[in-house]
């Protein structure tokens with residue numbers, strides 16, 4: 717049975733719900749999900765196996781166009797990734813948010829990709845929808861394979 721490791725934070729439950737639905741979807745393909753929601757498990761641990769990160773967007777103010785790019789509420793995820801260089805085992809990040817935020821949509825995950833040097837894989841809105849599960853599963857496999865082929869982050 718294949719296992720996908722996921723590190724994420726979910727504050728109002730949307731990302732958590734997405735990952736629960738993804739887990740149910742992948743069970744049918746005999747794929748298991750091993751997940752840490754740092755809202756429930758905030759204590760930083762060293763992560764030794766490759767994982768994908770999921771990050772919803774919570775920004776301070778902003779007009780969705782040209783200001784308000786400061787992350788709030790989710791910064792614990794950044795510390796977790798920094799802890800013992802955990803980010804080196806992250807083969808990519810998936811952002812989420814609400815498209816009403818225009819240019820700020822899913823922005824924090826893009827900022828993390830730049831900061832840590834892992835790929836921005838893709839995004840989904842709120843709790844995701846039916847077509848997202850297969851799409852995101854295929855993307856995860858692609859980026860994980862690439863990472864393993866390269867022997868880690870470039």
Ligand SMILES: Cc1cc2nc3c(=O)[nH]c(=O)nc-3n(C[C@H](O)[C@H](O)[C@H](O)COP(=O)(O)O)c2cc1C
Nearest residue numbers: 726727728729730731772773775813814817821822
């Ligand atoms: C205070 C606040 C600020 C937010 N800012 C953004 C934003 O800048 N961009 C965006 O795409 N979504 C934004 N959102 C929407 C959340 O990213 C979205 O609801 C997400 O699904 C929350 O994930 P969670 O329920 O797993 O915590 C914001 C939501 C709140 C409550």
